[in-house]
Amino acid sequence: MDVIVCVKKVPDTAEADVSVDAGGREINKERLTFAINEWDNYAVEEAIRLKEEDEGTVTVVTVGGKDKEDILRRSLAMGADKAIRVDMEDPEDSFVLANVLCTLIKDQKFDLVFFGAQSGDFNSGVTGAMVARMLGISHAAMVNGVEVLDGSIKASRELEGGLNEIYEIKLPALFTIQTGINEPRYVSISGIRKARKKPLDVMTPEDVGVTEVKPMLSLEKMYLPPPGKIAEIIGGSPEEAAAKLASLLKEKGAF
Amino acid sequence: MTVYILAEHRRGELMDVTFESISAARRLNDEVVAILLGTDLADHAEKVAKYADKVLVVEDERIENNTEAYTQVIGEIIKKDKPKVFLMGNTSMGMDIAPALAIDLDSPIATDVVGISEEGGRIKVNRSVYNGKVLSDLVLREAETSVIAIRSGEFSAADLEEKNGEITKVDSPLKETIENKKFLEFVEPVAGAVDITQADVLISVGRGIKDKDNLPMAEELADAVGGVVSCSRPVVDYDWLPKDRQVGTSGKTVKPKFYLAFGISGAFQHVAGMKGATMIVAINKDIKAPIFSVAQYGIVDDLLKVMPALTEKIKELKS
Amino acid sequence: MMEVEEGNFDEAYDVYACMQCGKCTGSCAVSLRSDLNIRELMRIAILNKNEDLEKHEEIWDCTSCGICTVRCPRDLKPAEVIIGMRSSLVEGGTIPVTVRDALESVGTNNNPWGRPKSKRAEWLEDLDVKVKNISEGEEAEYLLYIGCTASYDPRIQSVSRAAINVLTKLGVDFGILGEEEPCCGSEPRMMGETGLFEMLVEDNLTLFDEFGISKIITLSPHAYNTFVNDYPECAKRLKEDDVEIPDIELEVKHYTQFLEELIDDGRLDGEMMNEFSGTVIYHDPCYLGKRNNIFEPPRKILNIIPGARCIEFDRREDRSLCCEGGGGRMWAEGTGTGERNAIIRVNDANQDGANVIAVACPFCLSTLEDAHVTAGYEETMRVMDIFEILDEVLK
Ligand SMILES: Cc1cc2nc3c(=O)[nH]c(=O)nc-3n(C[C@H](O)[C@H](O)[C@H](O)COP(=O)(O)OP(=O)(O)OC[C@H]3O[C@@H](n4cnc5c(N)ncnc54)[C@H](O)[C@@H]3O)c2cc1C
Ligand code: SF4
Ligand code: SF4
Numbered sequence: 001m002d003v004i005v006c007v008k009k010v011p012d013t014a015e016a017d018v019s020v021d022a023g024g025r026e027i028n029k030e031r032l033t034f035a036i037n038e039w040d041n042y043a044v045e046e047a048i049r050l051k052e053e054d055e056g057t058v059t060v061v062t063v064g065g066k067d068k069e070d071i072l073r074r075s076l077a078m079g080a081d082k083a084i085r086v087d088m089e090d091p092e093d094s095f096v097l098a099n100v101l102c103t104l105i106k107d108q109k110f111d112l113v114f115f116g117a118q119s120g121d122f123n124s125g126v127t128g129a130m131v132a133r134m135l136g137i138s139h140a141a142m143v144n145g146v147e148v149l150d151g152s153i154k155a156s157r158e159l160e161g162g163l164n165e166i167y168e169i170k171l172p173a174l175f176t177i178q179t180g181i182n183e184p185r186y187v188s189i190s191g192i193r194k195a196r197k198k199p200l201d202v203m204t205p206e207d208v209g210v211t212e213v214k215p216m217l218s219l220e221k222m223y224l225p226p227p228g229k230i231a232e233i234i235g236g237s238p239e240e241a242a243a244k245l246a247s248l249l250k251e252k253g254a255f
Numbered sequence: 256m257t258v259y260i261l262a263e264h265r266r267g268e269l270m271d272v273t274f275e276s277i278s279a280a281r282r283l284n285d286e287v288v289a290i291l292l293g294t295d296l297a298d299h300a301e302k303v304a305k306y307a308d309k310v311l312v313v314e315d316e317r318i319e320n321n322t323e324a325y326t327q328v329i330g331e332i333i334k335k336d337k338p339k340v341f342l343m344g345n346t347s348m349g350m351d352i353a354p355a356l357a358i359d360l361d362s363p364i365a366t367d368v369v370g371i372s373e374e375g376g377r378i379k380v381n382r383s384v385y386n387g388k389v390l391s392d393l394v395l396r397e398a399e400t401s402v403i404a405i406r407s408g409e410f411s412a413a414d415l416e417e418k419n420g421e422i423t424k425v426d427s428p429l430k431e432t433i434e435n436k437k438f439l440e441f442v443e444p445v446a447g448a449v450d451i452t453q454a455d456v457l458i459s460v461g462r463g464i465k466d467k468d469n470l471p472m473a474e475e476l477a478d479a480v481g482g483v484v485s486c487s488r489p490v491v492d493y494d495w496l497p498k499d500r501q502v503g504t505s506g507k508t509v510k511p512k513f514y515l516a517f518g519i520s521g522a523f524q525h526v527a528g529m530k531g532a533t534m535i536v537a538i539n540k541d542i543k544a545p546i547f548s549v550a551q552y553g554i555v556d557d558l559l560k561v562m563p564a565l566t567e568k569i570k571e572l573k574s
Numbered sequence: 575m576m577e578v579e580e581g582n583f584d585e586a587y588d589v590y591a592c593m594q595c596g597k598c599t600g601s602c603a604v605s606l607r608s609d610l611n612i613r614e615l616m617r618i619a620i621l622n623k624n625e626d627l628e629k630h631e632e633i634w635d636c637t638s639c640g641i642c643t644v645r646c647p648r649d650l651k652p653a654e655v656i657i658g659m660r661s662s663l664v665e666g667g668t669i670p671v672t673v674r675d676a677l678e679s680v681g682t683n684n685n686p687w688g689r690p691k692s693k694r695a696e697w698l699e700d701l702d703v704k705v706k707n708i709s710e711g712e713e714a715e716y717l718l719y720i721g722c723t724a725s726y727d728p729r730i731q732s733v734s735r736a737a738i739n740v741l742t743k744l745g746v747d748f749g750i751l752g753e754e755e756p757c758c759g760s761e762p763r764m765m766g767e768t769g770l771f772e773m774l775v776e777d778n779l780t781l782f783d784e785f786g787i788s789k790i791i792t793l794s795p796h797a798y799n800t801f802v803n804d805y806p807e808c809a810k811r812l813k814e815d816d817v818e819i820p821d822i823e824l825e826v827k828h829y830t831q832f833l834e835e836l837i838d839d840g841r842l843d844g845e846m847m848n849e850f851s852g853t854v855i856y857h858d859p860c861y862l863g864k865r866n867n868i869f870e871p872p873r874k875i876l877n878i879i880p881g882a883r884c885i886e887f888d889r890r891e892d893r894s895l896c897c898e899g900g901g902g903r904m905w906a907e908g909t910g911t912g913e914r915n916a917i918i919r920v921n922d923a924n925q926d927g928a929n930v931i932a933v934a935c936p937f938c939l940s941t942l943e944d945a946h947v948t949a950g951y952e953e954t955m956r957v958m959d960i961f962e963i964l965d966e967v968l969k
Contacts, residue, residue, distance in 0.1 A: 253271065
């Protein structure tokens with residue numbers, strides 16, 4: 001099985017204080033730390049497991065500047081065989097990005113393409129399925145289990161409420177991988193050092209043959225939601241409070 | 256302007272997000288048309304028609320439970336009717352269908368949308384990005400049809416206006432049976448095997464639960480909401496629950512959609528394991544407990560009273 | 575497979591000299607409550623080079639207290655053998671998830687707690703006194719090295735603030751590194767991430783050199799131990815590999831040693847303090863006691879506090895019962911069942927009539943604080959760092 005995994009480097013904003021820059025179009029990134037998108041890490045691990053079980057290759061791909069290479073090196077250290085970086089500014093528009101990736105992938109040899117189900121920065125979750133459509137191959141989103149059959153894959157898709165939906169999908173195919181599909185291995189520093197010898201190709205958009213396409217979305221502004229740090233206390237007797245909480249949970253879709 | 260929405264249903268049940276989609280669509284226009292695909296649709300059609308201006312029903316068993324067939328059929332309908340917007344839930348189904356549909360239709364798409372409006376003929380959406388810390392306003396590029404997937408729970412369907420729209424049967428535009436992507440079955444989460452990292456709802460109990468004998472109360476609540484019971488470390492130390500239920504730096508890191516902390520003070524090691532939850536509710540009798548500074552909602556009261564009451568209310572709301 | 579960076583496992587640790595006497599296991603901090611049997615692991619290191627270490631979950635139970643190394647009659651280093659075994663697991667990538675996350679966090683956030691680097695100095699916010707920040711160009715004689723746990727854990731942050739108050743009152747010329755403070759690497763090393771540790775040594779020595787830091791006071795015995803014992807050795811090894819490392823001599827003291835000197839110089843005495851009321855029992859941390867033979871300084875400080883009645887544990891000094899906080903155990907529960915050592919410890923303290931347990935290590939504070947609540951002493955006993963006691967009594 002030859003698998004291509006598309007990965008992205010994202011800022012860790014789970015806990016950091018996030019502010020919007022003066023232009024109102026971007027967040028201030030100087031004090032943030034960056035790492036491989038969590039979902040992508042599971043995707044890389046899954047691809048490597050498929051290779052280890054059977055045989056084949058794993059190629060990791062990212063679009064972005066040289067500062068994005070560390071996530072490729074890390075993936076190589078995890079067990080990927082080859083990495084490709086398309087040397088251009090990471091397009092924020094999913095459609096523009098999908099167009100670049102599709103152009104690149106269509107000339108590669110592959111059975112499977114993996115994406116993370118979404119990225120931790122914009123949470124759009126569209127790039128993978130778009131690329132599949134552009135390539136004209138089958139896809140499944142939110143995949144949390146993969147079993148290789150002859151010429152096809154049995155894939156489990158995570159639905160709401162813990163239910164799974166099982167599909168048989170013919171190869172070649174593209175999956176967007178959900179966290180929890182596996183337990184990604186640790187990548188040691190010495191492992192990263194040793195993987196320096198593995199090939200990392202840098203391609204310009206011209207090498208890839210990228211054509212210009214129109215972005216789907218234009219950003220008007222970014223802003224911080226009104227502050228509301230401390231918990232909103234639900235008052236009343238235990239029964240009243242419980243009733244309010246129950247309605248709130250229902251409204252938010254807990255059950 | 257017309258908005259088409261997808262009525263999502265699974266295993267005989269119509270999903271709430273259908274009505275939320277109608278609610279979102281109402282913010283844009285005067286006509287909402289719902290698309291209902293699959294088999295055994297009569298009941299669903301009636302329920303949806305109550306609030307939609309029109310329901311298009313395509314009965315075709317080749318579509319049932321097949322997201323690829325869904326995509327193709329919706330695509331055909333949209334190409335023919337050319338509504339300004341196609342809208343559905345950003346559910347697991349939506350994540351499979353919507354982006355593919357956007358490519359098929361050469362449409363712009365916005366997903367996980369929490370606010371929507373029209374400005375000068377163009378669709379403007381509000382999305383929350385960077386872990387909910389930043390909001391962004393985006394305008395979709397000009398197009399015949401735009402595709403929108405809304406976040407569940409954001410557009411309340413509580414006050415929908417009754418329309419009692421007309422139900423129209425449409426011949427299935429699906430050209431051929433989908434062979435490349437075959438639906439096989441639904442698989443229930445394995446009963447008994449509890450994985451707190453995979454649950455959408457966690458009922459988490461701490462030392463405040465006081466006694467092992469009170470745990471069935473938590474299990475009952477978890478059953479009522481379809482969640483799982485997790486806990487803080489002392490509960491494991493006292494042997495009230497097994498180790499694999501422990502949340503925290505030396506237990507498990509969880510990111511459920513709902514985390515209900517009962518009698519948990521919110522120690523550093525515990526919070527580190529659950530702060531990624533989408534919505535945190537703390538039930539604690541001590542208003543000064545640090546858990547309230549990570550929770551969005553709180554109840555300051557005796558959990559032994561709140562918990563059974565909550566179970567009852569949820570059961571009521573469900574029936 | 576057991577491999578170490580260079581050469582073979584058995585040679586690197588000289589395991590053949592082991593006579594399987596079992597003194598290590600006999601003294602081991604956790605062998606009574608876990609599956610960890612260090613003598614058995616020594617045997618595996620000698621005989622079964624192809625042993626599947628992933629099966630041996632108990633390798634993560636070791637608290638790296640070091641007592642086995644102290645007791646070994648053949649002068650072997652069983653505690654290091656465990657680190658070696660962990661190293662080969664780390665290289666293989668299959669390690670407990672919590673340990674994985676902690677190590678990854680050191681790589682990205684420079685702390686094992688998964689907290690953002692930009693919040694490392696948040697504990698300073700509630701402080702009244704002004705502290706010099708060496709990373710912002712201010713000059714000071716000493717660097718007060720706070721460490722990751724005392725920077726992020728709200729309970730332990732109180733020790734950092736106490737330290738600032740006390741050192742300021744005593745007129746010490748010191749500064750901190752604020753957000754720029756790095757992880758010392760002690761815990762990553764103990765968890766077997768040798769490569770990461772080497773990287774930290776290289777980066778940190780460069781950083782210290784850049785800011786002209788040569789004298790360091792640490793809050794944590796773990797940071798102290800690694801600066802004093804591990805850094806020089808690692809720097810030497812790196813230099814041999816032609817890594818460029820600044821030639822700096824660090825003078826590092828644990829804060830109890832530093833305060834002892836102030837006492838000896840007459841700059842700190844009981845006159846400067848208000849009355850403290852309580853029976854205080856001192857818990858020796860492994861990284862001061864067993865690993866570095868520092869027993870006197872903390873006792874000397876406690877003894878000058880007026881009103882503090884100082885008593886001793888039966889198991890003290892090099893026989894002190896390990897609290898199970900070290901060796902990466904903050905991020906690994908271990909296979910242990912039954913009573914935690916920390917619970918035994920607070921029960922002992924209670925039986926001995928203490929109502930204050932004095933500690934000098936952030937990990938001990940964390941484990942004993944937690945245990946004293948679990949054991950039901952929340953109302954009757956306090957667990958305090960010596961800095962916190964001083965902050966309370968200093969006029
Ligand atoms: C090395 C180490 C690792 C650790 N790892 C973890 C970990 O992974 N996970 C973890 O959880 N902890 C961990 N801890 C323990 C942690 O420090 C805390 O001690 C623990 O989280 C506290 O659990 P708790 O909140 O349930 O109990 P407490 O802190 O005792 O809080 C109980 C809460 O219940 C409330 N309460 C009591 N009765 C009622 C009532 N009737 N109704 C409503 N509220 C009530 C109280 O107001 C209080 O806030 C670790 C500690 C150490 C030292
Ligand atoms: S270092 Fe301590 S815990 Fe680890 S094996 Fe030796 S005695 Fe046991
Ligand atoms: S104490 Fe030393 S010689 Fe004895 S069994 Fe342990 S390692 Fe071997």
